[in-house]
Amino acid sequence: MSDPLYDVIAIGNAIVDVMAPCEDADIARLGLAKGGMTLVDTARAKELYDAMGPAREISGGSAANTLAGLAALGANCAFIGQVADDQLGEVFAHDIRAGGIAFDTPTRADEPPTARCLIFVTPDGQRTMNTFLGASQFLPAEALDDATIAAAQVLYLEGYLWDPEEPRKAMRRAIAAARNAGRKVAFTLSDAFVISRHGDDFRALIDAGQIDILFANEHELAALTGIEDFHVGIEQLAAKVPTVVVTRSENGAHAISQGERAHVPAEPIAKVVDTTGAGDLFAAGFLYGYVRGRPLAESLTLGAICAAEIISHYGARPEADLKDLVAQRLG
Template identity: 30%
Template sequence: MNHYDVYAIGNALVDKEFEVDDSFFAEAGIQKGFMTLIEEDKQQQLLDLLSTRYPLKKQAGGGSAANSLYALSQFGGKAFYTCKVAGDEPGDFYMQELGNHNIETNLLPQREAGTTGRCVVMVTPDAERTMLTHLGISQYVSEQDIKVDAVKQAKYIYIEGYLVTSDSARAAAKRLRQIASDSNVKIAMTFSDPAMVEYFRDGVNEVLGDGVDLLFCNEQEAKIWSGEDDFEAACSKLKTIARQFAITRGARGARLFDGSGYIDIAAHNVKAVDTNGAGDMFSGAFMFAITQGMDFQQAGELASLAAATVVSEFGPRLAPDAHGAVLQKFQAA
């Protein structure tokens, strides 16, 4: 019997979100639309500069996989999360966030000294998100942090693509997929960000190994990984490393492959305020749906609705009670 719907591993980060103007990126020398790793002192300098120009919109427990598990758990799924935070105030905040959202974890009250990872998220008027991340102690998540018994009780494991930037985290991801494979637990992965497949391609392929059961990515990531400018050609290439996949396409909806054929999911016509977390929400809602017995069509439609809802608000997560409203709207459609 499965105790968990999804067991995930990822970077544990405290998100600090700001609304900024496009001119700020040119002034600060920042590449828009990507996640970039940055040293702690440089990140603090950026935060100091941002704080003089823009108000802090939101602080929340974040990280790609954590955002997906949050969505899954609020829809009613059961989740376990392996990550690493330090014994500092942000680490305490992060643990409280996980506990409040009913996500079980490997973390203990007494934790190592160090700095908890932090992500500065900047959202422009076109709703695009740009992130500068200092991983802190999160980059040292390791094989020792994996709870083997919990993995064996899961329907899926979920690997965050951001982990490929760290030798320790990459080794942990590979170990997790091996445990899952040996235990007949399905393997899901997300590319996470275009920067991962563009600048850390070898690490991504190392974690992909001989393929995954379910892959999540957006259209840009699919094209970069496949080396194809044509979307249909990119989809064909993805079939070589994913038995099933879900590709988000923004205003054009999503393309699913259920192992036998394509399913195109329509987008919802909404005014996007903040695209940060859209892909994470899509993945979380989708995994909730398929672990509860829905088919790919239903899972895609729920995920599309959930993603459209989250981009309509500021921040990568919905309020807990908003998930019930999304489910009711989906079931009434």
């Protein structure tokens, strides 16, 4: 097997996040499910955007956020995702390339426009996401280059993008390309609603040995396994997946890898400002440790450091120097 060109290549939604603070009363008035993620159509996206207060726009998307964290830590990364030939598409492409991440997916000329996620952040830091998938749900399998997939040590797939049919086919092709090249496949479950729609697909991938690293939070773990007891659920999953990583918010994170078990507490933080991207950046830290051959517990700690940074401010892209934070914490 040749040396990898990239540490991690990811396939995910190419989204621009639009974030605004709000009150709990606003969440109720707009009929939103606090703390969750809901897919919305064009009309609902416009209604919610019009209802938002002063907002910040920043490139997002779960897998793209993870790559931003990985690149900030020093990993060599590439992203595959679909944007439209419009202003937000240009914003997304500029931002991800400016972070040192390779991004060569051709733009889509036709409607719909580039995806956006409207995020309402309540005073307790909880984020309520309303996602208009737009162009991102039309990523064709033909946009993938199998040789590029095969040139990455890890292929990282975003569960959110499993929902639309076209990118689902693209991800299946990518899994085959990675496995044929002897590379590792990592998958993040993303949200319980995704599992409710595609849990059978995910379980089939796991049973077929197609997933090497699985990321979940404790609620997603329960939804996937049907087991409420956290410890029983993770043990059951670890019997089928070589590396399982599960986050538990303020209760830290657990991992089981090839029979080895590790748990780390959450990193201390003065105030939770916005939980957007916490799981994405946790995955970034863990994967950085993984591709660098760090011990399992240290990889979890790297994830916790990155997650703590991201929840200390608005937005799902790092603002502090992650390398410095890691050096201060781990030496």
